[in-house]
């Protein structure tokens with residue numbers, strides 16, 4: 001219904017997300033997509049995204065002419081606004097006054113885009129990020145909002161349904177931005193608002209079928225939300241053409257292996273190869289202490305084992321990956337077509353090339369909470385759908401220094417108790433990620449009347465939106481005491497517990 005043309009902004013997907021939040025289907029195409037594709041899509045409205053370039057630079061990207069010929073409402077955001085202005089006969093120039101971050105918008109007029117959201121005369125917080133600014137408007141346009149750095153921070157030609165904003169309505173720092181986008185989508189473009197996760201599911205199934213035909217497909221399960229949702233979705237699309245492979249490196253959380261096999265084999269009846277490769281992984285990790293070396297060993301061993309298992313079942317033409325939008329960095333190359341750089345999932349990096357498989361990535365457009373919503377839509381149990389993220393290398397990067405089976409067992413017990421306490425306190429969903437870390441340090445304690453000399457366990461819990469930045473979770477002291485007491489009493493090998501209060505940055509969420 002809504003078409004988003006991407007000029008290379010890092011936050012274009014957030015626009016898509018806001019459109020979906022207003023219950024409308026949308027698609028993102030690169031700004032230089034074929035005109036026939038744009039027309040073929042038959043959009044009811046078009047949003048032009050921001051981008052890193054400057055319209056004052058010769059040869060910088062422009063919206064295809066079709067955008068103006070379709071006669072549908074347009075919303076230009078940042079760079080999108082500037083190219084809109086340029087292409088319709090206005091003028092943009094470089095400015096001494098750059099504006100980055102929080103700014104205030106003075107609303108200058110009541111226009112349909114603002115209806116029910118903002119009124120003339122009000123002042124509202126918006127998020128700016130621009131160097132250039134619009135200095136003269138095309139015919140038919142009026143200024144409807146100004147900020148200190150942008151005399152044309154919001155412009156409108158309500159007659160044609162053309163709008164331009166210098167700020168970014170799609171980011172959370174523009175608190176009313178989602179409502180503005182909804183207003184554009186529903187009232188100005190007239191989209192009905194009948195998009196839902198159920199519709200996404202059907203559309204995704206159709207696309208998966210079209211992509212793989214009757215070919216064989218495999219999927220590496222990690223026990224996490226993303227790969228599980230991807231696997232269940234693909235299974236729904238192609239049934240027995242899909243086989244899942246679960247390489248158990250012995251560094252999973254407590255009971256994770258059994259939960260995965262039970263869910264897939266028993267609840268969903270999805271063919272699953274479960275390979276217990278813990279001896280192999282722990283053997284290779286023996287004596288290795290450098291964090292990067294540990295990650296590399298786990299990564300390459302994973303690929304070896306996965307390939308071995310895939311070969312045993314006769315190989316496959318496609319590999320399913322639970323790649324999410326934040327894992328995908330899409331950028332538009334300055335010249336030529338848009339380019340894509342993919343941050344491969346740790347677990348299967350390099351595998352598709354080695355085995356000559358194409359990727360099926362049905363979650364590429366989604367954010368984590370949308371994947372969770374899709375998982376619920378597919379009927380996955382809440383415990384699986386709401387699960388905290390877990391890194392590919394597993395507990396190995398939560399045991400600084402050498403990793404042994406004994407240490408992994410100790411850590412698993414402490415981690416289980418910590419998470420039980422968090423669930424019991426009703427805090428699990430308020431926390432992005434919580435886990436225990438086993439430090440390679442022994443300290444002296446007194447238990448009963450005896451001296452103990454055992455490991456230190458560190459507890460970590462953070463809040464975060466996307467894992468890129470994080471804050472330590474402010475537990476009550478009584479919660480921490482209770483968790484610490486239980487861990488020390490119930491886990492042999494630990495006699496001291498500390499809490500990690502580091503933010504990210506400067507710390508990372510994981511310890512290695």
Ligand code: XMP
Pocket residue numbers: 346347389390391392393433467468504507508509510511512
């Ligand atoms: P850091 O520690 O870099 O982690 O702040 C950010 C988020 O990414 C997860 N993480 C990983 N996930 N493979 C993964 O699939 C990995 O190698 C990996 N390393 C870190 C981490 O748990 C956190 O959620």
